[in-house]
Each structure stands twice: as structure tokens, then as C-alpha cells.
Amino acid sequence: MSQQILDAASWWPTATEVLPGTMKAMAFDRFGSPDVLHITEVDAPCAGPGEVVIRVAAVSVGRLLDLTARAGTHPYARINLPHVLGAEHAGTVVATGAGVESIAAGDRVAVFPVLSCGRCAACDEGVVEACPEARIIGVHTRGAYAEYTVVPAGNVFRVPEGVTPAEASALALAGAVAQNQFDQAGLTAGEWVLVQGGSSALGSLTVALALHRGARVVATSRSAGKRDRLRALGADAALDPLDEGFAGAVMDLTRGAGIAVAIDDLGHPGIWARTMEVLAVRGRVVCSGAFLGGRVELDLLRLYSRSQRVIGVRSGNLRSARLLWDAVASGFRPVVDRTFPIAEAATAHRYLEADTNTGRVVLTAADHDWAPAPAPTEK
Numbered sequence: 001m002s003q004q005i006l007d008a009a010s011w012w013p014t015a016t017e018v019l020p021g022t023m024k025a026m027a028f029d030r031f032g033s034p035d036v037l038h039i040t041e042v043d044a045p046c047a048g049p050g051e052v053v054i055r056v057a058a059v060s061v062g063r064l065l066d067l068t069a070r071a072g073t074h075p076y077a078r079i080n081l082p083h084v085l086g087a088e089h090a091g092t093v094v095a096t097g098a099g100v101e102s103i104a105a106g107d108r109v110a111v112f113p114v115l116s117c118g119r120c121a122a123c124d125e126g127v128v129e130a131c132p133e134a135r136i137i138g139v140h141t142r143g144a145y146a147e148y149t150v151v152p153a154g155n156v157f158r159v160p161e162g163v164t165p166a167e168a169s170a171l172a173l174a175g176a177v178a179q180n181q182f183d184q185a186g187l188t189a190g191e192w193v194l195v196q197g198g199s200s201a202l203g204s205l206t207v208a209l210a211l212h213r214g215a216r217v218v219a220t221s222r223s224a225g226k227r228d229r230l231r232a233l234g235a236d237a238a239l240d241p242l243d244e245g246f247a248g249a250v251m252d253l254t255r256g257a258g259i260a261v262a263i264d265d266l267g268h269p270g271i272w273a274r275t276m277e278v279l280a281v282r283g284r285v286v287c288s289g290a291f292l293g294g295r296v297e298l299d300l301l302r303l304y305s306r307s308q309r310v311i312g313v314r315s316g317n318l319r320s321a322r323l324l325w326d327a328v329a330s331g332f333r334p335v336v337d338r339t340f341p342i343a344e345a346a347t348a349h350r351y352l353e354a355d356t357n358t359g360r361v362v363l364t365a366a367d368h369d370w371a372p373a374p375a376p377t378e379k
Contacts, residue, residue: 002257004139008144008165010112010127010165010186011057011165011364011366012092012108012165012167013055013057013058013091013094013105013366014092014234014357015055015092015094015106017107019044019046019053019094019148020044020090021043021044022041022042022043022044022303023041023042023043023044023146023147024039024040024041024147024149024370025040025041025042025084025142025145025146026038026039026040026080026084026146026343026345027039027040027042027083027084027145028070028081028082028083029081029083030081031070031071031079031083032070032071032072032073033071033083033271034070034344034345034346034347034353035136035346036070036348037342037345037346037349037363039071039144039370039372040082042084042142042146043145044147044148045148045149046095047096047097047099047100047141047150048094048097048150049097049098049099050097050098050152050153051096051097051100051150051151051152051153052093052095052096052097052100052103052133052150052151052152052153052320053093053095053108053146053149053150054089054092054094054110054148054149054150054151054306055091055092055094055110055147055150055155055366056086056089056090056091056110056144056146056147056148056365057090057091057165057239057366058089058091058094058164058165058166058169058339058362058363058364058365058367059086059087059088059089059090059143059144059145059169059342059362059363059365060087060088060089060169060170060172060173060174060360060362060363060368061200061345061348061349061352061360061361061362061363062087062088062201062293062346063200063201063282064086064289064291064304064348064353065085065087065088065136065138065139066085066086066138067276067349067352067353068263069083069085069138069139069346070349071084071366074139077136077139077140077348079139082135083142083174083281084138084142084143084145084146085139085142085143085144085145086137086138086143086144086145086149086363087136087137087138087142087144087160087172087173088110088113088146088169088171088172088173088174088192089107089110089111089113089143089149089169089172089209089352090108090109090110090111090159090168090169090172091109091165091351091365092107092108092109092359093106093107093109093156094131094148094202095193096153099154099198101113101294102153102154103153103156103158107158107310108154108155108157108158108159108165108168108198109158109159109168109179110155110157110159110169110170110171110172110173110190110325111137111144111149111151111156112155112156112157112173112176112316112318112321113136113137113138113151113172113173114128114129114134114135114136114137114155114173114315114316114317115134115135115136115137115140115141115152115155116131116133116134116266117131117133117258118127119208120132120133120151121156121170121232126316126317126319127312127317128239128317129180129314129315129316129317130314131200131306131367134314134315136360137149137151139320141152142254145345146361147365147370150193154318155318156309157321157322157325158325159228159325159328160322160325160328160329163333166336166339166360166362166364167336167365168333169360169362170201170205170296170334170335170336170359170360171205171324171325171328171360172335173179173315174201174202174205174334174360175209175264175273175316175320175321175324175325175328175334176316176320176324176334177202177288177313177315177320178202178205178206178209178263178313178316179209179243179316179320179321179323179324179326179327180313180316180317180320181190181206181263181288182209182210182261182286182287183211183320184286184311184313185261185284185286185311187210187213187261188211188226189214189215190214190215190216191216191260192215192216192217192218192253192254192257192258192259192260192261192280193210193215193216193260193261193371194219194220194239194250194259194261194262194263194264195207195210195217195218195220195235195257195262196220196262196264196265196266196271196275197220197221197265197266197291198217198219198220198221198230198235198238198356199219199221199226199229199230199357200357201259201337201358201359201360201361202265202288202289202368203219203263203265203359204230204233204234204334204335204358204359204360205334205335205359205360206263207230207233207234207235207305207335207358208233208234208332208333208335209324209332209333211233211234211235211329212326212327212332214329215261216236216237216239217234217236217237217249218235218236218238218253218259218297219233219237219238219307220239220240220241220246220271221238222240222294224240224243225226225341226358227239230320230358233335236253237249237250237253237364241270241271241274241275241286242270242271242274242362246274246278247274247278250278251278254278257280258278258279258280258281258283259275259278259279259280259283260280260282260284261283261284261285262275262278262279262283262284262285262286263285263286263288264285264286264287264291265287265288265289265290265291265292266289266291266292267287267290267291267292267293267294267295267296268292268293268296269293269295269296269297271292272297273296273297273298276298276302278308279306279308281306281308282306282307282308283306283308283309284308284309284311285308285309285311285315285374286311286312287310287311287312287313288312288314288315289333294301303364306379320373322377326334328377331368334359334360335358335359335360336349336360337358337359337360337361338357338362339361339362339363339364340361340362340363340364340372341363341366341368341369341370341371342363342364342365342369343369343370343372344363345363346379348361348363354374356377
């Protein structure tokens with residue numbers, strides 16, 4: 001990795017700058033390939049009551065939140081054009097609105113990007129992911145492929161020393177989701193965890209968090225190269241979930257007990273069947289996605305006779321985000337596969353679409369990262 005990339009991934013803005021009237025943003029005004037992304041000028045935000053303005057340092061690229069939105073194939077959100085992507089981001093607070101006392105200019109923060117109504121029963125109980133009016137920054141609102149964002153002060157979390165903006169952006173939402181999954185499942189240290197699709201951005205983070213919490217981990221991928229990378233991350237085993245010997249290998253590893261907590265965000269019928277095949281008595285399956293299908297078979301006789309549970313976890317919430325950042329303060333880190341300057345967002349999208357990554361793909365947003373790469377000179 002070049003020194004320029006390392007510097008960009010570690011760059012935190014200062015809070016001494018004067019906020020401009022306009023700013024650069026990476027936007028698209030029609031759906032299509034990554035080539036629809038282009039740099040434009042838009043109005044810069046200002047902080048209203050209870051809000052903070054953040055100078056963006058890094059923003060993660062999400063398969064569901066970014067790639068499908070850009071392509072016009074997002075499964076649940078209506079994207080209004082022109083649009084600026086970017087949910088999971090980190091940066092420095094540069095301005096605060098009236099009534100903000102918990103966060104100050106100069107704080108390095110990560111943004112939990114789920115917005116809620118604050119009035120319903122779900123919000124009162126702290127489960128904002130179940131709010132009927134829940135929205136995501138960068139999907140339902142203008143996002144962080146921009147120099148600045150404005151967000152509610154309650155949605156920002158101070159980033160501990162030693163954490164880079166790239167790492168912070170990789171944790172901003174996915175970390176809270178993984179934390180919520182394990183909390184809902186009641187994971188305890190020493191239990192066996194299965195992470196289906198463990199090489200994805202969320203999957204690799206889930207593997208890392210399970211290990212941080214003292215679990216033993218079986219991670220899966222259809223790619224032999226990615227399985228090698230999962231073993232290097234510390235997984236006790238990395239297997240092909242559709243291999244004929246999968247169930248036998250898992251039962252051997254667990255000495256016949258099976259998997260206590262399975263994370264299956266794929267929704268692939270064949271992989272789901274393997275998940276249920278190795279689930280232990282009193283085992284819990286947690287789902288936060290259906291990226292490869294969504295319609296699966298469920299053997300209710302097996303489920304109730306073995307006292308098993310299937311738990312849907314839509315997203316993270318502010319409580320899970322707080323617990324996640326406590327874990328970060330105690331040493332937990334995500335897996336960052338690669339960073340790109342934000343001017344190369346289209347290249348980053350193509351890289352993620354190629355499905356060769358293990359971990360998060362991140363855009364960096366230092367001033368020089370907005371400059372398009374010079375065209376090659378002819379010799």
C-alpha cells in the first residue's frame with residue numbers, strides 16, 4: 001500500500017476551517033453503472049438545533065446501501081435523483097447547533113446513520129431499527145460522499161485514539177449491526193458461532209467481533225482464497241457451505257454439539273439448509289439480510305423439538321452502537337480490505353462489484369482525494 005494511501009486512511013480534518021457556502025460531492029443524476037458517479041458542487045450544510053456538521057474523512061462503500069442504490073435496484077428504498085450516497089462515515093465535528101452539549105467542535109467521530117422519528121413505541125424502547133419511519137443517511141437522505149454532512153448529535157460517537165477514519169467508517173453501522181445480532185442471540189464466551197458469508201464487509205466484521213467476544217468461529221466462503229484469508233483473521237475453521245462434507249466437518253469441530261449462534265444474512269436456500277442442519281439444541285439463528293434470495297424452507301418440527309430460535313435483526317441501534325464503541329476502546333478493530341480516494345468512487349464500486357474483497361472497502365476524503373487522477377501521458 002502506498003504512503004499516500006496510508007496517509008489518506010489516517011487523515012482526520014481539523015475544526016479550524018470556516019464552513020463554505022458550497023461543497024464538493026460525488027453524486028449521480030441517473031441510475032446505471034459506476035460511471036454515472038461524478039463530482040459536482042452542492043450547497044454545504046449548516047447545523048440546526050441538536051445537530052452537528054462533520055467534515056468527512058472516510059466513508060464506507062456498501063453493497064446494499066450504495067451499489068444497488070446507484071444501479072436503481074435497491075429493494076426497499078426509493079432514491080430521489082440527483083442523489084449523494086454514503087451512510088457509514090467518520091470525520092471531525094466542525095460546527096454544532098443550538099442545544100448540543102455532548103459533542104464539541106474538534107471531536108473525531110463516527111456516525112450511526114439510522115434516523116428515526118423519536119416518538120413511537122420502538123423509539124421509546126431504544127430499538128430505533130424497528131421505527132416505522134426509520135431512514136438511513138445516504139439512502140433516504142443526502143449522504144457522505146461529500147465534504148460535509150449534518151447529522152443529529154445523538155447519532156455520533158467519539159472515536160478512540162489510535163483508530164483511523166477508514167476503520168471508524170467501517171464500524172459506523174456494520175459494527176452496531178453485528179453487536180446487535182450477538183446481543184439479541186445472547187452470545188456468551190466459548191460458544192461456537194457460524195458466520196455464513198464471512199468474507200463480506202459485514203461478515204468479516206462479525207467474525208472479528210465474535211472472536212473478540214471469546215467465541216469459537218466457523219466462517220464460510222465459496223472462494224478458496226477467501227477461506228484462507230478468514231483463517232488468517234483467526235477463524236477456527238473456514239469452510240465451503242455447499243461442500244458435501246460441510247455438516248460433518250462442523251459436527252466434528254464442535255464434538256457433536258453443533259453451532260450455538262449462526263449468523264446467516266444471505267437468504268440462500270441451500271446455505272440456509274446447511275445452517276439449520278448444524279444448529280445445536282437451543283441454537284439461535286440471526287438474520288439481518290437476504291442478499292442471495294430470501295425465501296427458504298423452515299422445518300418447524302425440528303425447530304420446536306430442538307428448542308431453536310430464528311431471530312430477525314433489521315439493523316443496529318444506539319445502544320448496540322455504544323456497546324460496539326466500548327469494544328473498540330478495548331481493542332476491537334474491523335477488517336478494511338482497501339481504500340480509494342473519493343474521486344475514484346467509480347473504481348471502488350467496480351472493485352466491490354467484482355466480489356474479490358475480504359472486509360470493508362472505504363473512500364477517503366482528504367482535500368487531495370477529491371482531485372481526479374491525472375490522465376496518463378503518452379510516451
